[in-house]
Amino acid sequence: MIPTLKSLGWTPAFARQVDLVDEDHPVRVTAVHRSRLDGLSEKGPISLSPVGPAGMYAVGDWVIATGHAASEPLERVTEITRRAAGEDSKPQLIAANVDTLGIVTSCNADFNIARLERYLAMCAASGCLPLVILTKADQSDDPASYVKQAQKLSTLLTAIAINATDEEDVARLTPWCSDGQTLALVGSSGVGKTTIQNRLTDVIDTTQGIRADDAKGRHTTTNRNLRAARAGGWLIDTPGMRELRLVDATTGVDEVFADLTELATQCKFNDCAHQTEPGCAVRVAIDAGDIDADRLERWRKLEKENRFNTATVGENRGHMKRLQKMYDEGQARGKAKRKF
């Protein structure tokens, strides 16, 4: 089935970035290879050559195709990044334009508030809406208590308890993957991500390919990374998606711990560490039982980790920027005709 632009997730936020002329048409990136992009447009699957290093694109990006040349990615609505594997901390793009981040955990020992907060901070930094999916509800005596605990973490999030092996239960997730909506799932191994994805999409065999036209002839592209949901939306599932770490989430941490950051503004000292300082509003709230001391500890830990990650990533980003500038200067070809 050939999708429409709207069903691919094209919105006014992207439309207003470009003036389409002649043969130009928007393409959603479905896979990023070393020197080639797979995409899907109103005309069907297409293979594109990137305008710069392939690393500047992510699954879910929108580009403008002129023939088989891709423009640089249009400005993203959301952006999920992580630190690359190993100890160097280059930020790595995982996915773009994901509307909802499904944070999957189970109604059992996997359920862990600190981990949820970490994912929520990352979600807030990416710009996605958080959806907490509590699986294995069928194996818990009291799934509602897990929903309650998760819901307490943020008014922005929706928490749902399901049995991921039950078709009807999983169907409750369709509002987040219908009408061109893009959903991505994160969570520990074994919590049920694959089970959910297979029920939301028709393609069980993830290696199944679709045919695509290419300048060099016909070849096979796989739709493994951006999978069509039965309900009319999309699921992003990339290897990187499965192993996310907190990066550049300063705003995210502040958002998840808004109650604490708000309180901290009332401390007597600007640089209050909320330990033994006089006039500490946070300690007063803890002593009064309004705030959990553990929560303060988790906040400290996340802030510290995030500060460290952001510093090293920032250094790398400067390097990436210089590299990009070189590419930009060398290649004026096939760029999107942006209005601004």
Ligand SMILES: Nc1nc2c(ncn2[C@@H]2O[C@H](COP(=O)(O)OP(=O)(O)OP(=O)(O)O)[C@@H](O)[C@H]2O)c(=O)[nH]1
């Ligand atoms: N009873 C029950 N079993 C579930 C549920 N969700 C997942 N499972 C089972 O848990 C096992 C692991 O599920 P997966 O979907 O493979 O988990 P995953 O998150 O994709 O794991 P990774 O691929 O390792 O990241 C499978 O045997 C599922 O059938 C649930 O809600 N209820």
Ligand SMILES: [Zn+2]
């Ligand atoms: Zn304080």
